[in-house]
Amino acid sequence: MHAPYxxxxxxxxxxxxxxxxxxFRSCYQRDRDRIIHASAFRRLKHKTQVFVEHEGDYYRTRLTHSIEVAQVARTISGALRLNAELTEAVALAHDLGHTPFGHTGEDALHALMQPYGGFDHNAQAIRIVTRLERHYAAFDGLNLTWDTLEGIAKHNGPVTAGQGGDPATAALPYALAEYNAIHDLELHTHASAEAQVAALSDDIAYNNHDLHDGLRAGLFTExxxxxxxxxxxxxxxxxxxxxDTDSYRRRHEALRRVFGVMVADVIETSGAALAASAARSPQDIRHLGRPVVQFSQGMWQDIRAIRDFLFQRMYRAPSVMRKRDEVTRVVxxxxxxxxxxxxxxxxxxxxHIAEAGQDRTTLARMVADYIAGMTxxxxxxEHARLIGSA
Incomplete structure (x- = not known):
């Protein structure tokens, strides 16, 4: 039995x-299925999470990460009596807009696109599912429900111009602004509780699997x-x-317990927040002015400590930084x-090039679409073929 919100x-x-x-399928099931069958979803198999995809068979890619996020999200959503199908659709789509080489590729493309409106992977995901997937006869994109599009656009919270006082964000990302102008996603409000679950499930998944991958890579020790x-x-x-268990099993058993503690904390904390909100509909959730799916304060502090460790010892490790320099040069x-x-x-x-004509901004955005879609x-x-080895 689903909750009223x-x-x-x-x-x-x-x-x-x-x-x-x-x-046979609800509209949210169809959204999820269309995302799974999308070309952009398949390409996530060969896109970096932290390590460049070909560096090892056991490291996470964007695809395995998205599947793990969806699994966590379904668990939390079910415990909170939310709609697991919508939650899973948003979770599976949340990284569709990522460039090759993870955040390194995104940073490089954003810098190159500054004269043309910048680049943002969340906004690019909307561009993919509303425009760039071109398989259906009746429309471009996947024609997802408003509810799923909203979740993809603002699962991390409201999206407004000038966020954080950064001049670079004085305007909405062009890919998001362009679509929102023709189909209002109410970017100023919070998203549904289901989309909020997807966002925190992302945090849980990557903190845990980055610990796994960092240990496997020898960047730190148990x-x-x-x-x-x-x-x-x-x-x-x-x-x-x-x-008497061996080191590999010991590591797995310990980190899966960390996973479980984080999930339990979200369920307990969010359950209390939802009850206290007195929300009676999804719209009530959107207009509360605050997220309702959240970690406890103590858990958030512990996660920040883990993030700080990973930032120093993994994301800024010398071997990772050397690879960042190489792949930045490719982009x-x-x-x-x-x-x-x-x-x-x-x-x-x-x-599409012909349609762009002499409009350099339109052409630049097409080039960004093409590069962002690369594995x-x-x-x-392509870099080796057209330019020479990186």
Whole structure:
């Protein structure tokens, strides 16, 4: 039984292009299925999470990360009596707009796109699902419900111009502003509780799997992370229960307990916040003026300590930084090459290039679309073919 503030597919706010409803699937199920079948979703298999995709078979990619986020999100959503199908759709789509090479690629592309409106991966996800996926005869994009689009656009909170006082954010990301002008996603409000679950599930998943991947890469040791909050007690419990287990099983058992503690904290804290909100509808959640899906204060402080450790020992590790420099050069070389020589873009882009005409901003955004859609290996291969090895 769903809670009264859960999103109800029978009351969903529809699709931009009206469609006949499915006999067997709810509108949110159809959204989820369209996302899974999208070309952009398949390409996540070969896109960096932290380590460049080809560096090892066991490291997370954007695809495995998205699947893990969806699993966590379904668990939390079910415990809070929310709509798990909408939650899963938003979770699976949340990283569709990522460039090759993770945040490194995004930073490089954002800098290159500054004269043309910048680049933002969340906004790019909206551009993908509303425009760039071109498989359906009746519309561009996936024609997702308003509810799912809203969740993709603002699962991290309201999106407004000038956020944080940064001059670079004086305007909305162009990809988001462009779509919002024709289909109002009410960017000034919080998203549904389901989308908020997807956002925190992202935090839970990447903090845990980055610890796994960092250990596998030898960037830090189990002894070092055992000094961190949450992780030390988890290791102590495993040692008490399984004193003779091998190192690999010990690591897995400890980190899965950390995972479980984080999930339990979100469920308990958010359940109390939802009850205290007195919300009786999804719209009540949107207009509360604050998120209702959240960690406890103590848990948030512990997670910040883990994040700080990962930032210093993993995201800024010398080996990772060297690779960042290499892949930044790939993006920095490819963007101006395609901008000055659009004929190098694939043949099926020719019509869109012709439509751009002499409008350099439109052409730059098309080049950004093309580069953002690349996988790690394709970007490296194109750079080697067109320019030379990175």
């Amino acid at each position: 859960a999103s109800d597919p029978s009351r969903a706010r529809g699709r931009r292009v009206p469609e006949e409803e499915s006999t 002894g070092e992370i055992a000094e961190l909050p949450l992780i030390g007690p988890a290791y102590a419990e495993v040692d008490r229960l399984y004193p 920095n070389d490819l963007f101006p090459l395609f901008l000055e020589n659009p004929d190098l873009l694939p043949q099926h882009w020719a019509r 790690d290996r394709f970007a490296i291969g």
